[in-house]
Amino acid sequence: MSMFRAKKFDLGCYTNIQIIRDHSKRKAFEAAEPERQALRYIIRNTTLPARTRAIAQLQLTQMHCYTRPTQIRNRCILGGKGRGILSDFKMSRFNFRLQALAGNLPGVKKASW
């Protein structure tokens, strides 16, 4: 959804449309997080009237899907791949291997015993 996209390109890593999309989802979630948490609190609070809680449930489900944390997926910052990501390094497994063998990742070395 282009309305969530940054007006000025602001990424410094490898970019493709999937990465731009994921990045805008992250920013949309960050902006909407307090509202989401407030609604979640109202829903979970059993001391509030049932009507208020039902309205809060509706509002939460009607928020844009880009503001949902489950839409966010870690992607490789070197190749944009969405699967096989080592989240500690933000890289796909193959890019991680290449970088580690090239000695670009401090403290990482090939196991041998």
Added chain:
Amino acid sequence: MSIPRARLLDLMRARCELFATTFNPEGLRTGNKILRQRLKGPALASYYPRKRVTFGQFQKAFAPLELEVEDEKEQDRLEHIAALKARGKGAPKKRKEQQKNKKK
């Protein structure tokens, strides 16, 4: 030797006051655990590295010192376009305003 419930509740209330916890003897679900959660938006939004300095800014920073920095990528691109145009394979020119009005 059973202790009355009221006395136990008093003890609980005193304990809650001491340790600054909420007094909720019925165990009602008040949703406070949502309020206790930390916001994870900033951590998630900073996943991808942001663009810091562009080549243009870099060139501008060195301009007052009268140092010229060549943007090799940009030069390659312009050369490529020039070569295409020389062969007559370049991008077509933008159509003018008049033609636009005619089509409408």
